[in-house]
Structures are given as structure tokens and as C-alpha cells.
Amino acid sequence: MKLIRTHLFIFLAVLGLFACKKDAAIDLDKLVQVDSAQMTKGAIVTVSRDTTTVTYGNVEAKFSQTSTCFPSSEVFAFSASGVALPAGGYYSWQFGDGNIATGATTTHSYQAAGSFVVTLMVMANANNMLAKVSFGVKALGQQTKPEASFTTKFDFPQNLNYVTFNSTSSINQGDIVQFKYNWGDGTEHISSVGLVRHEFPKAINDSTYSVKLTILSNSGCSDDTTIRLTIPGRYNIKGKFKTESFDACTNERILFTAEAENVPSGAVYEWDFSDGTGVRTGNPIMYKYKFPNDYDVIMSVKLNGREIYRTNKLVNAKGENPKPTAKFEETLVWDYPTTQRWSFNSRSTIPTSTIDSYQWSFGNGNTNNEFYSFIETVYNKEATSKTYTVQLIVTGNGCTDTARKTITIPPR
Known part of the structure; x- marks a missing residue:
């Protein structure tokens, strides 16, 4: 006998015929014909594709379930057959979660995941039960689609190619059982935990990768998300900057010009003139100080918002109105x-x-x-x-x- 798939559980099969009061016009014993050996062995369960059949004597109950993954909602479809019901007879269903229904066919949805005992009763009328069979179903519940998300962090300043990935994925019901990272560099990693690290190839220039996370829940539902991650290149920049003063004793302006080598195209020069006025961009750049002083000027080279080089030197400025008046x-x-x-x-x-x-x-x-x-x-x-x-x-x-x-x- 071919048994039911592993994700369906048979909790109880049985329970046999009950002694009941006979109607003079209807031979109730002939409605359900079950010999003592079949009653002892219990119900017979068979599976064909997505439909499970539970047979007990000449009573047959079938059920199937839809996918629970969004946008679907898990729905069980039940049907009963095998008995020519008397006038006024009906099938009664108890779904094991407190809900009931009647009819040869019916549907039911479980809100929460779990294993439930479904009971089918063949009723001659409200007071007379002709047969009863119970079987188990495993529900995955509703809203079981996971939502994929993850964060990245450069935890190792000495090696910016080595990145930490932490899944922040969520699911309303069930568990996430698999995390699959595709790094975008030709490799991937499958894990049962969401926190992993990966070392990307070293390159002279910045490299951008599309990192994709695909998650799988225990209900068979999946989701994925992709982010673009830039891995810093290793630039061999050298050099400082020069200064040139104009009209020093009347209206001093200082021209700053970078003299750095191996600067990649698209890089931006930022200048901190150390006088509390904030950062300026450009190269070359003209600047006018308000007060005379020695200023520690910092030049930064940035690419895609990341600093890839920095240098500094002291610059003497005369400021505004630097000239004395003799008298x-x-x-x-x-x-x-x-x-x-x-x-x-x-x-x-x-x-x-x-x-x-x-x-x-x-x-x-x-x-x-x-x-x-x-x-x-x-x-x-x-x-x-x-x-x-x-x-x-x-x-x-x-x-x-x-x-x-x-x-x-x-x-x-």
C-alpha cells in the first residue's frame, strides 16, 4: 500500500460504526459496509499528485491544498463520497481548529501553521451517525511569504575587500531555512544562517557588484533582493599641492593646485582650509583668509563619495587688511x-x-x-x-x- 507523503500526517483512522437506532424504511447497516478486519486495520491512505484520499470501508474522503506563498492563500478543499445518503442525511466536517462545516464538498483555511485532526462524520440525521473517520493534515497557515533584506558592513579597515553581510529578512509565519547569496563576482554561498562574510577580488580601481540574497522558508516560499555594493580599489596616489599668493599685502588670495599622481578620472578634490568655514571642492581653487595665521590645509581626493587619498601642509596667510599704516x-x-x-x-x-x-x-x-x-x-x-x-x-x-x-x- 502506498502511504501518504511525509508532510501529511495520519493521526487517527477509525473509529468504526456506532450502534444506532434503525429506521424501519431504511436499512442503515447497508449504507456503510465495513468488515471487522478493515476496522481493525484502520483507514487506507493513498496519494495521487496533489490529492490525498482516505478510505474507510466504503466512506471516502479526499483533500488537497493550494500554495501558501503570496499572493496565494492556503486553502484546503475537502470532498466526501461512497455513501448513498438517506433522505435528510449529510456529511459533517470538524477541522480540528474549532470550525465545522457540512456538505459533500467544502473548503477551509487555517490561520496558523500546525497539524490538525480532521474528522468526517456520515450522518443519517442530527441524532444518528452512521460512520466516522479521522485523519491528519499539516497546514502552513497564511502570510507565509518571507521578505528578503540584508545589510552590509566593512568590519575590517585593513581589508576593505572583506565584507560582512547580515540578513534582516522577516516572515510572519514559519521559519527561514535557507539563505543564498550570489556575490556578483561569479561565486555564491548557501547557508542556514543569515550572517556571512565574503572577500571580493582585489582590484586597482573601484569595482561595483550586484549582490543578491534569495531566502527560502520552511513552507517552500521564497523571496529575493539585490543591492549594488562598491568595493574600494587600491589607488597608488602620490604627491601634495602647491600654493601661490596674489596681492599679499593689499587683497591677498591664495591659489591651491593639486600636484598628485595616479588620481583616477572622476575623482573630486576637497579642501579643508582649517579656518572653520567648511569644506570646498575644486582644483585648482582660489581662497581668501580673513585672519593672518599659519593654517594646516588638508587636501582630500574622493571617488564615489569615498576618500582615497589625503595630504596636508602648513600655509601662511596674511588675512584681510594685512598691511600696517606708518605714522x-x-x-x-x-x-x-x-x-x-x-x-x-x-x-x-x-x-x-x-x-x-x-x-x-x-x-x-x-x-x-x-x-x-x-x-x-x-x-x-x-x-x-x-x-x-x-x-x-x-x-x-x-x-x-x-x-x-x-x-x-x-x-x-
């Missing part, structure tokens, strides 16, 4: 018959920094470069009056300015 006041300190003493007091300014040096020239051959903002000098009187040009040169931010005045020394 001084002169005062006659004393006047003797043969000499005069004069004092000179610098009133020079610089907007964004400090003055670095004062260089005095008094026109009489005397000079002083010792960082005096206030200084005195003596002039000798001669036979006639004489005019001298006093000059102050101030330096700041590497820029200079000059102020001049003339004084006249009277004759002695």
Missing part, C-alpha cells in the same frame, strides 16, 4: 645754541596683527632699527638753517609701510 609725531625736546633734541613717537597701526619692526632714519646720518616706537635724536645747528627728512618704516605680516616728515633746524 609718527615729532616734538622739539630742547633748543640749545648749537644743538636741538627732537623726539619721535610712532602712531602706526595694523588692523589684524601686531607690528614686527620699526626702522628709523633721521636724515642726519643716524638710524635705528631696534624696535623703538618712541625715540629721540640730536641735530647740530649749522651756519644756516637746514631741513632734514625723517622716515619711519614699519613692518607687520610681512608687509611694510613708510611715513616721512621734514623738520628744519635753525642756524646757530
Whole structure:
């Protein structure tokens, strides 16, 4: 005897004829003819394609089930035959989940997965049961289609070709029993767990792979999803950048130009000028600093949003208004018959920094470069009056300015 497939379970076959009150016009014993040997051996189960038949005496119950995978909903179809029912007779079904139905044919859907005992009763009327047979069915329930999804992570900074994949797939009912990853590089991996790692081939340039995950549930339903994953290339970039200053002491602008080798086409240059104004892109790029300082400028090369190279160097900037303004006041300190003493007091300014040096020239051959903002000098009187040009040169931010005045020394 060919038995039922393994996914269908026979829980109970039987239970025989019950003694019942006979109707004078109908011989109830002839409706169900079962000898004692068949009752002892129980029901006979046969399977043909997608239909299972349970035979008990001359009572025959058949059932089949549809696929539970979305968009289908699992539905069991039941039918009963083999008995010429008397007037008022009927077939009664109990589905093992608390639901019942009547009729030679009926359908039923189980909401949850599980094994259920279905009972078919042949009824002469509501009070008289002619025969009863029970058999088991295995339901997969509803909403058993899985939803495939997964995440990727570069867990190993020293080897960006080695990637972690973690399935975040879900299913409402049942279990996911298989995870199949197709890496897009000609290889694939099948596993019973969703967390796996894969090392992609090493390449000089960035390589993009279509990674596909296909999942399979214990109900035979499947789903898949694909994402594109870029594996970083190994670029042999070398070099830094150069700077060129324009109009340094009036309206300074600095031109930054990359001098890097082996930069792939499509790469983007990003500049952090380290003054808190954010990142700029371009090459070459002109930039103007507001304040004088030494700035640690960072140049990054990015490809597809990923940094593939970085270099930096200190750049001196003069900022806005870097040039000092030279100015001084002169005062006659004393006047003797043969000499005069004069004092000179610098009133020079610089907007964004400090003055670095004062260089005095008094026109009489005397000079002083010792960082005096206030200084005195003596002039000798001669036979006639004489005019001298006093000059102050101030330096700041590497820029200079000059102020001049003339004084006249009277004759002695």
C-alpha cells in the first residue's frame, strides 16, 4: 500500500460504526459496509499528485491544498463520497481548529501553521451517525511569504575587500531555512544562517557588484533582493599641492593646485582650509583668509563619495587688511645754541596683527632699527638753517609701510 507523503500526517483512522437506532424504511447497516478486519486495520491512505484520499470501508474522503506563498492563500478543499445518503442525511466536517462545516464538498483555511485532526462524520440525521473517520493534515497557515533584506558592513579597515553581510529578512509565519547569496563576482554561498562574510577580488580601481540574497522558508516560499555594493580599489596616489599668493599685502588670495599622481578620472578634490568655514571642492581653487595665521590645509581626493587619498601642509596667510599704516609725531625736546633734541613717537597701526619692526632714519646720518616706537635724536645747528627728512618704516605680516616728515633746524 502506498502511504501518504511525509508532510501529511495520519493521526487517527477509525473509529468504526456506532450502534444506532434503525429506521424501519431504511436499512442503515447497508449504507456503510465495513468488515471487522478493515476496522481493525484502520483507514487506507493513498496519494495521487496533489490529492490525498482516505478510505474507510466504503466512506471516502479526499483533500488537497493550494500554495501558501503570496499572493496565494492556503486553502484546503475537502470532498466526501461512497455513501448513498438517506433522505435528510449529510456529511459533517470538524477541522480540528474549532470550525465545522457540512456538505459533500467544502473548503477551509487555517490561520496558523500546525497539524490538525480532521474528522468526517456520515450522518443519517442530527441524532444518528452512521460512520466516522479521522485523519491528519499539516497546514502552513497564511502570510507565509518571507521578505528578503540584508545589510552590509566593512568590519575590517585593513581589508576593505572583506565584507560582512547580515540578513534582516522577516516572515510572519514559519521559519527561514535557507539563505543564498550570489556575490556578483561569479561565486555564491548557501547557508542556514543569515550572517556571512565574503572577500571580493582585489582590484586597482573601484569595482561595483550586484549582490543578491534569495531566502527560502520552511513552507517552500521564497523571496529575493539585490543591492549594488562598491568595493574600494587600491589607488597608488602620490604627491601634495602647491600654493601661490596674489596681492599679499593689499587683497591677498591664495591659489591651491593639486600636484598628485595616479588620481583616477572622476575623482573630486576637497579642501579643508582649517579656518572653520567648511569644506570646498575644486582644483585648482582660489581662497581668501580673513585672519593672518599659519593654517594646516588638508587636501582630500574622493571617488564615489569615498576618500582615497589625503595630504596636508602648513600655509601662511596674511588675512584681510594685512598691511600696517606708518605714522609718527615729532616734538622739539630742547633748543640749545648749537644743538636741538627732537623726539619721535610712532602712531602706526595694523588692523589684524601686531607690528614686527620699526626702522628709523633721521636724515642726519643716524638710524635705528631696534624696535623703538618712541625715540629721540640730536641735530647740530649749522651756519644756516637746514631741513632734514625723517622716515619711519614699519613692518607687520610681512608687509611694510613708510611715513616721512621734514623738520628744519635753525642756524646757530
